[in-house]
Amino acid sequence: MSSSDQSSGHQTHVALFPSAGMGHLVPFLRLANTLLRHNCKLTLITSHPPVSSAESHLISRFLSAFPQVNELKFHILPLDPSIANSDDPFFLQFEAIRRSVHVLNSPISALSPPLSAFVCDVTLISSGLLLATTLNIPIYALFTSSAKMLSLFAYYPFAKMSDPSTDFIRIPAIGSIPKTSLPPPLLINNSIFGKIFAQDGQRIKELNGILINAMDAIEGDTLTALNTGKVLNGLPPVIPIGPFLPRDFENPDAKSPIKWLDNLPPRSVVFASFGSRTATSRDQIKEIGSGLVSSGYRFLWVVKDKVVDKEDKEGLEEIMGEELMKKLTEKGMVLKEWVNQQEILGHRAVGGFICHCGWNSVMEAALKGVPILAWPQIGDQMINAELIAKKGLGMWVEEWGWGQKCLVKGEEVGGRIKEMMESEALRKQAAKFRDEAIKAVEVGGSCDKAIQGLIRMWSK
Numbered sequence: 165m166s167s168s169d170q171s172s173g174h175q176t177h178v179a180l181f182p183s184a185g186m187g188h189l190v191p192f193l194r195l196a197n198t199l200l201r202h203n204c205k206l207t208l209i210t211s212h213p214p215v216s217s218a219e220s221h222l223i224s225r226f227l228s229a230f231p232q233v234n235e236l237k238f239h240i241l242p243l244d245p246s247i248a249n250s251d252d253p254f255f256l257q258f259e260a261i262r263r264s265v266h267v268l269n270s271p272i273s274a275l276s277p278p279l280s281a282f283v284c285d286v287t288l289i290s291s292g293l294l295l296a297t298t299l300n301i302p303i304y305a306l307f308t309s310s311a312k313m314l315s316l317f318a319y320y321p322f323a324k325m326s327d328p329s330t331d332f333i334r335i336p337a338i339g340s341i342p343k344t345s346l347p348p349p350l351l352i353n354n355s356i357f358g359k360i361f362a363q364d365g366q367r368i369k370e371l372n373g374i375l376i377n378a379m380d381a382i383e384g385d386t387l388t389a390l391n392t393g394k395v396l397n398g399l400p401p402v403i404p405i406g407p408f409l410p411r412d413f414e415n416p417d418a419k420s421p422i423k424w425l426d427n428l429p430p431r432s433v434v435f436a437s438f439g440s441r442t443a444t445s446r447d448q449i450k451e452i453g454s455g456l457v458s459s460g461y462r463f464l465w466v467v468k469d470k471v472v473d474k475e476d477k478e479g480l481e482e483i484m485g486e487e488l489m490k491k492l493t494e495k496g497m498v499l500k501e502w503v504n505q506q507e508i509l510g511h512r513a514v515g516g517f518i519c520h521c522g523w524n525s526v527m528e529a530a531l532k533g534v535p536i537l538a539w540p541q542i543g544d545q546m547i548n549a550e551l552i553a554k555k556g557l558g559m560w561v562e563e564w565g566w567g568q569k570c571l572v573k574g575e576e577v578g579g580r581i582k583e584m585m586e587s588e589a590l591r592k593q594a595a596k597f598r599d600e601a602i603k604a605v606e607v608g609g610s611c612d613k614a615i616q617g618l619i620r621m622w623s624k
């Protein structure tokens with residue numbers, strides 16, 4: 165294994181600057197873990213207060229596992245929510261962090277040894293550039309979604325969004341994306357997400373590189389298009405360093421459902437979870453419940469009732485009602501807590517994943533070879549759903565629309581679960597992706613080589 169201090173005599177010092185939400189924090193900490201294994205010195209910039217308890221718990225677990233990491237605590241300045249045209253707490257936090265970064269100027273310039281590289285979240289590109297340019301540090305963005313989504317991000321400033329003659333955005337070398345599949349805030353005037361997306365997208369050429377949790381086996385064509393100027397001329401190198409490996413420090417203290425899975429036959433259980441960013445409506449929860457029961461399969465279902473976990477107080481019985489709860493517990497396990505998703509997906513009893521298509525979850529399913537039934541809820545998830553259906557890692561029922569907007573009946577859910585669980589084609593293709601993913605992360609694999617190349621460059 166390469167060591168960052170062998171060639172140059174000093175340790176490569178990298179600062180990592182994640183933004184809000186587990187979908188952003190998790191990949192940063194996985195990257196951090198990899199860099200530590202390569203002997204880098206790390207400064208982790210943590211924004212306070214975080215939106216969710218899940219984020220504070222994960223940061224604590226990470227820092228206790230790696231006491232050598234330098235935490236740079238940063239207090240976000242209060243944001244007037246009326247400027248944001250959104251009530252999404254994560255979008256408000258993105259913006260609040262962006263507006264507060266100037267306070268990091270002096271603590272970052274005081275870091276010792278001086279930084280070799282600064283890696284900022286995809287939602288912090290303009291602010292990161294401000295810091296890195298003033299301090300003359302190479303700056304990289306960690307893109308927390310698919311390469312397909314990255315091509316949209318890069319091309320978006322040139323897309324004719326308001327052209328009424330077309331319902332699509334045509335991205336050179338990639339293809340057409342229906343406007344209805346875009347992150348919905350991009351279709352709303354003056355949305356805070358739209359502003360950040362457009363403002364940062366215009367500036368990606370100023371980055372030294374873009375790191376992405378992607379791999380050639382799934383998105384080789386898109387990665388090549390991005391790196392050969394076919395999507396847009398002058399992009400910085402897009403460096404695929406996926407699949408990211410889930411690590412032990414992430415394991416929650418809560419009791420795990422693994423024991424329950426241990427007693428069940430191979431590929432007999434459906435795992436259902438919709439990520440950390442959205443709550444499922446009460447009506448949809450009831451339909452999903454009856455769908456799971458009617459599918460005939462056993463299931464492990466993680467229910468999320470509130471967007472922000474700190475506000476999630478009601479018990480499952482209250483949410484489901486006594487009758488449904490009784491039926492559910494006869495066939496499956498229902499939880500309303502943070503679970504160890506990587507371990508569940510890697511369990512031999514799990515044969516399918518009803519997934520919102522948050523990119524981390526998609527890559528975890530690929531790494532474990534678990535077929536997906538895609539059910540996008542918000543944001544980039546419909547673009548990811550279309551991609552996994554095209555690549556055969558999963559199926560996507562387009563008519564279901566956005567989970568946050570449409571109600572899908574239980575009977576329909578049950579039928580589609582059966583279809584996923586019985587599909588030989590999906591199972592084979594998912595297993596193929598698992599094999600490729602394992603090759604990529606082996607010593608000497610594509611992921612390993614990319615990381616070593618980065619550290620070599622940073623240590624010059």
Ligand code: UDP
Binds near residue numbers: 503
């Ligand atoms: N996750 C987990 N346990 C949970 C919920 C989520 O470990 O109960 C992890 C999941 O494995 C993934 C991340 O949290 O690594 C969520 O990121 P993703 O991009 O999939 O979706 P988001 O939560 O941002 O919508």
Ligand code: G50
Binds near residue numbers: 441
């Ligand atoms: C989080 C989220 C909604 C959402 C996305 C999130 C993405 C990811 C890509 O990560 O689409 C991305 C986000 C912001 C940005 C550039 C790229 O400025 O809650 O859609």
